[in-house]
Each structure stands twice: as C-alpha cells, then as structure tokens.
Amino acid sequence: MHQYTILGGHDKFEELKGEDGKLALEKVADPYLLYGGEYAGDAKDAADFKYLTFTELPKFSDKHKSLMSKVLTQEVFDKLKDVKSSKGYTLSNAIMTGVVTPHLGVGATAGDEECWDLFKDLFYPIIKGWHGYDAETSTHPVDLDYSKLVFTDEQKATFNEYVKSTRIRAARNISGFSLPTGATAEDRAGVEAVLKQTFAGLDGELKGTYYELGGLTPEQTQFLLDKGYLFQIPTAKNLLTGAGAARSWPDNRGIFHNDTQTALCWVNEEDHCRIISMEDGGDIPSVFKRFCALSDAIKASAESNGTKLMHNEKLGFLGTCPSNLGTGLRASVMVVLPHFNKLMEGDNQHDKELLEEVCSRYDLQPRGSAGEHSAAVGGKFDVSNKQRLGFSEVQLVQKMIDGVSKVIELEKMLAAGSTPDDIRAKYVPLLRAPTTLSVPLLETVHTLTHAPLCLFHFCASRRLKE
Numbered sequence: 394m395h396q397y398t399i400l401g402g403h404d405k406f407e408e409l410k411g412e413d414g415k416l417a418l419e420k421v422a423d424p425y426l427l428y429g430g431e432y433a434g435d436a437k438d439a440a441d442f443k444y445l446t447f448t449e450l451p452k453f454s455d456k457h458k459s460l461m462s463k464v465l466t467q468e469v470f471d472k473l474k475d476v477k478s479s480k481g482y483t484l485s486n487a488i489m490t491g492v493v494t495p496h497l498g499v500g501a502t503a504g505d506e507e508c509w510d511l512f513k514d515l516f517y518p519i520i521k522g523w524h525g526y527d528a529e530t531s532t533h534p535v536d537l538d539y540s541k542l543v544f545t546d547e548q549k550a551t552f553n554e555y556v557k558s559t560r561i562r563a564a565r566n567i568s569g570f571s572l573p574t575g576a577t578a579e580d581r582a583g584v585e586a587v588l589k590q591t592f593a594g595l596d597g598e599l600k601g602t603y604y605e606l607g608g609l610t611p612e613q614t615q616f617l618l619d620k621g622y623l624f625q626i627p628t629a630k631n632l633l634t635g636a637g638a639a640r641s642w643p644d645n646r647g648i649f650h651n652d653t654q655t656a657l658c659w660v661n662e663e664d665h666c667r668i669i670s671m672e673d674g675g676d677i678p679s680v681f682k683r684f685c686a687l688s689d690a691i692k693a694s695a696e697s698n699g700t701k702l703m704h705n706e707k708l709g710f711l712g713t714c715p716s717n718l719g720t721g722l723r724a725s726v727m728v729v730l731p732h733f734n735k736l737m738e739g740d741n742q743h744d745k746e747l748l749e750e751v752c753s754r755y756d757l758q759p760r761g762s763a764g765e766h767s768a769a770v771g772g773k774f775d776v777s778n779k780q781r782l783g784f785s786e787v788q789l790v791q792k793m794i795d796g797v798s799k800v801i802e803l804e805k806m807l808a809a810g811s812t813p814d815d816i817r818a819k820y821v822p823l824l825r826a827p828t829t830l831s832v833p834l835l836e837t838v839h840t841l842t843h844a845p846l847c848l849f850h851f852c853a854s855r856r857l858k859e
C-alpha cells in the first residue's frame with residue numbers, strides 16, 4: 394500500500410480523477426505539505442508513510458479546530474521544537490495529525506510514555522481544555538475493585554426491565570514499547586507477543602481466540618464484520634493515519650474475543666490494547682468484574698514480561714490520545730426510554746433537549762443506539778459516564794449506575810403523565826455550572842475528534858472504536 398493510497402483513499406481519487414477516469418497526475422499535490430512541513434527524513438518513516446518535520450510554527454487556518462492548534466503558540470513551539478524523546482518522538486510527530494487533519498478535536502498524540510512529561514507544555518493545556526482537569530496540581534485515583542460497586546436489588550430490577558445491554562471499555566498500553574504512533578516494527582511485534590501470551594493464558598470465562606488482522610480468511614472477516622468487532626481500515630482523514638499509527642497496516646494488529654463474545658481486545662490499533670467487556674442485559678457488576686479481570690490479566694502479563702502498564706499518578710492510564718487518559722473508561726448501557734424518545738421526535742426544541750439536560754445533570758452522556766451521532770432506534774439510547782479523568786473506575790461506574798437509575802425514574806414520570814416542565818422544575822435547577830468548557834462546546838469538540846472515524850468505518854452501525 395502506497396502512502397498516496399492511504400492518504401487519499403477513494404474520495405481523493407474521485408477528486409483527482411481526470412476525464413479519462415484515470416488519476417490526473419497534474420492534479421496531485423501532497424495535501425500534507427499545505428501547512429508548512431517538509432519531508433526531512435524520520436527514522437520511523439516506512440514504505441507507506443513519511444512523517445513531516447516542522448521547522449516553523451505550522452500554518453493553521455480557520456479550519457483547524459483542535460485544542461492543539463489553539464495551545465501551540467509560537468512560544469510553546471519554540472520551546473519544544475527540538476525536544477525529542479529517547480525513543481525518537483518529536484514535537485513535529487506529536488502535532489502532525491492535528492496539522493494535516495484540521496477537523497480533529499484534540500489534534501495531538503503521544504508516541505511513547507515519556508512524551509506525556511516531555512511535551513507537557515503542549516499536553517497539559519489540552520488536557521485542561523478537554524477534561525477540565527489540572528494535571529499540574531491534581532492526582533488521578535485508580536480503583537478496579539469491582540466488589541465496591543453498590544447495585545441495590547431495586548436498581549437490579551429496574552435495570553433488568555429497561556436495559557438491553559451493557560458495555561465497558563478502556564485502553565491499556567505496555568511500558569517500554571512505543572505507542573502505535575511512534576512504534577517501530579519491533580515495538581509492534583513486541584506488544585503483540587505480550588498480548589498473545591496474555592490471551593493464551595486466559596481461562597474460564599475469558600478463554601478465547603486471537604485473530605491476526607493480516608491473516609483473516611474471508612469467512613472470519615465476514616464474521617467479525619457482521620458482529621461489529623473488526624476495526625476500521627485507516628483512511629486519509631482520521632487520527633491514526635496522520636499520526637503515523639497506520640504504518641505497515643495490518644502487520645501485528647489483531648482482535649481477540651472470548652468464546653462467549655463478552656470480552657474483546659483490539660491489538661495495536663490506536664493503543665496497544667483496547668479492552669471491551671459487554672453482555673446482554675443490565676448486570677453492571679458482572680460486566681465490570683469481567684472488565685477488571687481483563688485489565689488485571691494484561692497487567693499481570695506485562696509484569697511477568699518484566700514491564701508494567703503505562704500509568705502515572707497525575708494522568709492515570711497513559712496512551713496515545715489525551716482524550717483517553719485517566720480511566721479512559723466508558724461504561725454504557727443501552728436503555729429503552731420511549732417517552733424521552735417521543736419528545737425527541739417532536740417539534741419542540743426545548744423538549745428535544747430534555748434527555749441531554751437530565752443526563753448532563755448526572756455527568757452522563759446520551760448517544761444513539763449505533764454509537765455517536767446515530768438515532769435512538771426504537772427509543773434505545775446508549776447512556777454512559779461522561780468523565781474519564783479525576784475519578785476512579787469504581788466511581789465512574791457507580792455514577793453511571795446511580796445516574797441511569799435517576800434517568801429511568803424520570804422516564805417513569807413521563808410515562809405517568811408528567812410534562813417536561815414538571816421534570817425541569819424538579820431537576821434542572823440542580824444543573825451544575827460547567828467547568829472549563831461549556832457542555833455544548835465539549836460535546837462539539839468530542840464530535841470533531843471522533844466523528845471522522847465514523848464516516849469511514851465500513852461497518853459504521855456496529856463499530857467498537859475509540
């Protein structure tokens with residue numbers, strides 16, 4: 394696969410096609426060079442991708458939406474432009490995806506663990522803007538003790554009735570190896586080896602199969618596609634490509650799932666490992682318990698290989714993108730809320746916003762039934778915790794349980810004839826003032842980071858990405 398094919402993809406080809414239906418070479422200009430970088434050679438360059446070097450502050454346009462483009466002032470650029478991690482990751486590498494992919498919301502990546510400290514003049518303000526979390530002064534708690542969750546019999550009965558399925562996901566990276574954005578072929582192979590060993594050692598409920606992305610049979614591809622377990626092919630417009638994380642695709646990438654398909658792991662996509670625990674119904678402790686077991690298994694495997702998971706006290710679990718720091722955890726339920734949905738299908742804008750307002754009151758985020766920006770088919774919403782950093786895993790899952798319980802209580806009130814104003818009178822005055830970014834802005838930023846990925850997914854309605 395040539396760089397140009399990855400960068401342009403089908404859309405780019407359409408744009409650059411001549412009248413004869415063939416690529417019109419005179420129209421081809423490297424879109425990556427628009428912003429002032431040059432191909433100066435980078436030890437990580439591969440046959441299918443070359444990194445840009447910025448010797449001057451990139452030429453940002455009003456199309457650049459990312460926090461990176463706002464934070465990277467001349468002063469920050471000058472201070473960091475010659476900084477390089479011991480594994481060879483530079484400021485140019487860290488900002489490249491946000492420069493060449495202007496619509497991204499975060500727009501900066503780490504290439505290895507050291508980057509989080511080396512480039513903190515860039516990353517900490519981005520983290521503040523995204524999470525409202527001050528990494529200079531705060532510490533992030535970790536708590537994977539599932540036995541601390543409180544799930545009362547009453548909540549259990551309510552969730553059984555209203556919740557169709559539950560899913561908890563997060564990222565885990567292994568210390569000592571560069572992240573996919575900065576990885577050498579040896580890093581990728583090393584990560585895959587540790588994870589394969591982890592999967593081979595899983596037993597009981599977690600026992601399953603690892604599929605190498607490059608070695609899939611057509612039947613396996615179809616199976617994984619149908620299930621929505623397969624990750625997307627990187628295209629020109631997503632974070633992975635611009636950050637160099639799609640080099641040598643699909644080598645050393647893969648997917649694990651257990652026999653009952655309630656535990657999934659992705660290998661060497663945006664992070665070394667993405668772990669997902671999911672099952673039908675609303676038994677949150679069961680899903681969280683499995684999530685913790687997966688996390689513990691990867692931790693133990695890293696340790697038996699003489700390393701550990703990337704983690705520090707300030708930022709929690711470390712990975713590629715600032716949006717996934719801390720717990721990196723999203724615990725979601727598919728919950729059926731026909732009366733909230735009816736309001737959304739009506740014409741009254743104020744009514745349409747009720748669910749969003751109520752969720753925001755409980756630090757929750759509603760999505761449609763096929764992920765971000767999809768519709769709530771059959772009144773089924775994906776409701777999850779909104780925060781990732783500054784709260785422990787147990788706290789965030791507990792907040793989701795308690796918040797969703799409240800949302801269901803309000804759904805019952807609507808069903809019994811209460812109006813949106815009745816609900817607002819009772820709950821909305823409790824709305825807390827947003828922290829750094831207003832809630833709508835935070836949503837927009839989130840949308841901008843992740844939406845482009847959805848556009849190019851070849852199984853958009855079932856994707857398990859980010």
Ligand code: ADP
Nearest residue numbers: 558559560725726727763764765855856858859
């Ligand atoms: P994330 O960013 O956490 O991966 P997305 O919004 O991108 O989440 O959704 C990924 C996929 O996971 C979508 O297909 C969505 O429908 C599915 N999904 C999310 N939550 C649940 C859930 N509780 N039960 C079943 N599927 C879910």
Ligand code: MG
Nearest residue numbers: 765843858859
């Ligand atoms: Mg997503």
